[in-house]
Amino acid sequence: METVEQLRDRLLARFPSAAVAAVTNPGAAAEHSLLLGAAQAREIAEFLRDDPVLRLDYCSNVTGIDWPEKEITDTVKSTVPDPAGGPSKVVETKTVRVEPGYLEAVYFLYSMALKHGPVIVRLRTANRTDAVTLPSLTPVWRSCDFQEREIFDLFGIVFSGHPDLRRLLLWDEFVDHPMRKDYVEPDDYEWEPTAHDEVLVRAKAHQAAVAAAAAAAPVPVVNPTSSAS
Amino acid sequence: MEMNASDIKHTPFPAAGTMTDAEREELRRHGILLTSLEELYNWGRSNSIWPIQFGLACCAIEMIAAATARFDIARFGAEIFRPSPRQADLMIVSGTVTKKMAPLVVRLWNQMPEPKYCIAMGACAISGGPFKQGYNVLKGIDRFLPVDIYIPGCPPRPEALLNGLIQLQEKIKGEKLTGPNAARHVRSDVNNEHPIPEYGAHDLVPSKNTALWSPPASPTT
Numbered sequence: 001m002e003t004v005e006q007l008r009d010r011l012l013a014r015f016p017s018a019a020v021a022a023v024t025n026p027g028a029a030a031e032h033s034l035l036l037g038a039a040q041a042r043e044i045a046e047f048l049r050d051d052p053v054l055r056l057d058y059c060s061n062v063t064g065i066d067w068p069e070k071e072i073t074d075t076v077k078s079t080v081p082d083p084a085g086g087p088s089k090v091v092e093t094k095t096v097r098v099e100p101g102y103l104e105a106v107y108f109l110y111s112m113a114l115k116h117g118p119v120i121v122r123l124r125t126a127n128r129t130d131a132v133t134l135p136s137l138t139p140v141w142r143s144c145d146f147q148e149r150e151i152f153d154l155f156g157i158v159f160s161g162h163p164d165l166r167r168l169l170l171w172d173e174f175v176d177h178p179m180r181k182d183y184v185e186p187d188d189y190e191w192e193p194t195a196h197d198e199v200l201v202r203a204k205a206h207q208a209a210v211a212a213a214a215a216a217a218p219v220p221v222v223n224p225t226s227s228a229s
Numbered sequence: 230m231e232m233n234a235s236d237i238k239h240t241p242f243p244a245a246g247t248m249t250d251a252e253r254e255e256l257r258r259h260g261i262l263l264t265s266l267e268e269l270y271n272w273g274r275s276n277s278i279w280p281i282q283f284g285l286a287c288c289a290i291e292m293i294a295a296a297t298a299r300f301d302i303a304r305f306g307a308e309i310f311r312p313s314p315r316q317a318d319l320m321i322v323s324g325t326v327t328k329k330m331a332p333l334v335v336r337l338w339n340q341m342p343e344p345k346y347c348i349a350m351g352a353c354a355i356s357g358g359p360f361k362q363g364y365n366v367l368k369g370i371d372r373f374l375p376v377d378i379y380i381p382g383c384p385p386r387p388e389a390l391l392n393g394l395i396q397l398q399e400k401i402k403g404e405k406l407t408g409p410n411a412a413r414h415v416r417s418d419v420n421n422e423h424p425i426p427e428y429g430a431h432d433l434v435p436s437k438n439t440a441l442w443s444p445p446a447s448p449t450t
Contacts, residue, residue, distance in 0.1 A: 185364060190444040
């Protein structure tokens with residue numbers, strides 16, 4: 001099968017206006033992927049499915065990734081010659097830039113007909129807050145239906161063109177998307193005899209906050225552990 | 230048969246007079262069976278417990294294994310898993326109760342006729358288990374239902390389920406039909422329909438039935 005770079009070049013030749021990039025995986029698995037621009041993703045997906053060399057007729061898995069905003073410090077070393085004629089100095093200039101966060105949907109495509117795969121396709125949203133729409137690939141691969149609904153449920157990516165975009169695992173009244181990195185867990189700790197590790201740390205913090213609130217407002221509390229749960 | 234509550238003296242088992250178990254056993258060996266209505270009734274009920282047929286997670290696989298020939302729950306008279314709550318006596322909450330599923334479990338319980346019993350099978354049904362501090366798992370079905378038997382394990386083996394069933398049979402055999410300690414199903418003053426929680430923004434509303442369950446108090450406070 002073609003490498004990701006060959007595939008990218010072929011896609012760019014076929015769709016000259018499309019944004020297609022190869023994302024290499026430096027790890028041992030070497031699962032390189034194609035990053036598609038959202039605008040042409042649907043057309044490219046249909047091409048990947050119907051192309052006689054590829055015939056990627058089966059989407060085995062769709063997963064979501066949350067990439068929060070991150071600060072990156074770039075260090076540039078430059079050599080400054082000493083005007084007095086001495087040895088030149090090496091000066092480090094550090095620039096901090098903020099890489100905006102985005103959400104990503106990753107599709108794993110195989111060919112049942114030609115017995116090859118996977119070809120991994122990524123789609124990225126513009127940001128994590130208001131521009132979180134991606135084109136749905138469910139019309140191309142029927143098996144994306146529930147998986148895109150799960151990503152919508154847990155990551156909050158809105159798939160335009162999905163035939164039935166509802167929450168899959170959580171109930172409709174639920175707000176928030178629990179798989180996002182900035183999701184705040186419900187603070188509903190109760191006393192338990194065997195708390196340990198991280199749960200114990202968080203439960204202690206919760207109990208301390210409850211005790212402080214009870215001390216600040218001297219209202220008779222029936223059971224201090226239940227007041228905030 | 231008409232029975233007035235005042236006619237019956239509430240003695241510890243056996244209900245029939247002051248006869249001891251040994252004397253009764255002696256009579257039984259001579260072909261005379263002495264019993265009370267209460268004992269006979271409870272014996273019959275405890276050996277024919279029909280569970281409702283529903284499973285929630287991996288514990289259900291063990292429950293299914295308990296119903297197969299190797300473990301054979303039929304030896305204890307509980308092999309008829311009913312697909313309708315209207316025909317069931319026992320709810321085996323076998324597995325993780327998610328917050329999305331919990332209102333439906335409570336609704337099924339409300340649809341079961343008395344006498345009915347509840348077994349919480351496995352760590353998740355008891356307390357939420359490994360998912361306790363997650364966002365979507367109920368921290369134990371006893372927050373919404375009156376649980377009779379807790380079976381620990383993750384998942385409990387079929388033998389553990391059978392042991393839980395035997396414990397439940399013992400509990401049924403000890404039930405009183407009259408008097409102040411009468412069983413729930415013969416009393417008219419006990420309502421065993423429980424409110425069904427609503428779906429909220431992050432949790433069920435209410436998150437627990439305070440009439441049934443209150444959080445454990447910390448021993449330090």
